[in-house]
Amino acid sequence: METINYKLTELSRGVKMKRIFYVIGLLALLFTPLLSEALPVPIENYSFEAIVLGDGSSSPGITGWTTSLGPTSWGAGVYNPRVSNYGTGVTIPDGSNVAYINNNGAYISQIISDYFITADTLLTLSVDVGWRLDGLSGEPLYGIQLLSNGTILNSGFSSLVQGSFVTASISYLVGADNSFIGQPLEIRFTKIGNSSVQFDNVRLENDHTSAAVPEPSTLLLLGAGLLGFGIFARKRKK
Numbered sequence: 231m232e233t234i235n236y237k238l239t240e241l242s243r244g245v246k247m248k249r250i251f252y253v254i255g256l257l258a259l260l261f262t263p264l265l266s267e268a269l270p271v272p273i274e275n276y277s278f279e280a281i282v283l284g285d286g287s288s289s290p291g292i293t294g295w296t297t298s299l300g301p302t303s304w305g306a307g308v309y310n311p312r313v314s315n316y317g318t319g320v321t322i323p324d325g326s327n328v329a330y331i332n333n334n335g336a337y338i339s340q341i342i343s344d345y346f347i348t349a350d351t352l353l354t355l356s357v358d359v360g361w362r363l364d365g366l367s368g369e370p371l372y373g374i375q376l377l378s379n380g381t382i383l384n385s386g387f388s389s390l391v392q393g394s395f396v397t398a399s400i401s402y403l404v405g406a407d408n409s410f411i412g413q414p415l416e417i418r419f420t421k422i423g424n425s426s427v428q429f430d431n432v433r434l435e436n437d438h439t440s441a442a443v444p445e446p447s448t449l450l451l452l453g454a455g456l457l458g459f460g461i462f463a464r465k466r467k468k
Contacts (some may be wrong), residue, residue, distance in 0.1 A: 268354065268435040271345055273417070276432045277324035283310035292329055298337045305333030309428065315362045317393050323358040324431035331372075331421040331429075339377075339418035342434065347378060347410045352437040355417055356399040360428035361390040370425035376402050377416040395430065403439070 274294035281289055288309040291301035299305040309330045311322060322328060329338060347353075355376055361369065369392070375385040388398040404411065417434065421427045 268352075268437040271342060271353075271415075271434040271436050273342065273432050273434055274340065277430055278308050278327040278329045279325040281308060281327075283308065283327055285310055286312040288330070292338060295329070295338050295340045298335075298339075299333060303333075306331045306336050306338055311360075311362070311428070315364060316360065316395075317363055320394055322430060323395055328360060328428040328430045329419075330426055331419065332426045334421070334423055337418050337420040338429075339416055341414050341416045345415055345436075347404055347408070347413050347415055348436070348438075349404055349406045349408065349411050350439050351404045352401055352439050353404065353415070354399060354401045354433075354435045354437065356397055356433045356435075357419065357429050358395040358431045359388065359390060359398050360395040360430065361392045362426060362428070363393040365392065365425040368423070368425060370427045371422040372427045373420040373422075374398050374400055375418040375420065376400060377418055378410045378413045381410075383410070390427075395428075 275292065278292060280293035283289060288304070288307055290304045290307040291297060292306070292308055297303065297306040307330060308327050310326050311328060331338060353376060355374060357374055359372060359374075369390055371387075372390075373385050373387050376383040384400045384402045386398065386400040388396050390396055417432065419427075419429050
């Protein structure tokens with residue numbers, strides 16, 4: 231009889247311990263911050279499909295964007311490329327249209343509506359950039375920029391390959407004491423030289439960097455929970 235009572239007591243203790251480990255593991259999962267996830271920032275007319283154009287047609291100005299040449303200038307606008315512009319097998323990155331800049335020193339830009347620079351974030355701007363097969367000789371020079379109140383936060387470019395599109399990206403880390411916190415954000419694409427440059431599929435991501443590093447106490451709680459799950463799984467196998 232004593233043996234039976236002893237076994238029942240041990241069984242009861244085992245059930246209680248399993249419950250404790252289960253609760254610890256659940257708490258660890260609930261209180262561990264999620265890993266940082268980059269969230270898209272909406273960009274108006276990001277792939278330049280606001281107007282419908284026939285094959286090989288173009289239009290001055292760009293809906294939702296500002297051009298340094300004015301909305302009626304043909305030096306920058308929207309274009310629906312012909313197959314001969316990029317060759318067979320090359321597709322436009324997103325939709326049918328692209329934005330183009332023809333004039334030397336011109337740019338297109340957009341101030342992002344309903345978004346203001348936030349502390350502890352990593353901003354990443356990406357765009358697909360094309361160089362036409364029938365463009366002038368010599369690789370065209372261009373730049374992509376992040377700005378706030380006219381000040382360039384970061385700029386860059388990627389080397390182009392004639393007859394195709396490449397992805398250019400830049401990033402800007404906003405620290406807790408950044409002087410631009412609360413200010414508007416602007417994206418801008420520039421061009422230098424005579425060859426035309428095309429832009430498509432503009433993306434802007436906002437990554438909250440502080441959420442990527444859990445607090446030490448949370449790591450300890452998570453470790454206890456994982457240990458509990460490990461012991462629980464081992465006992466079940468026995």
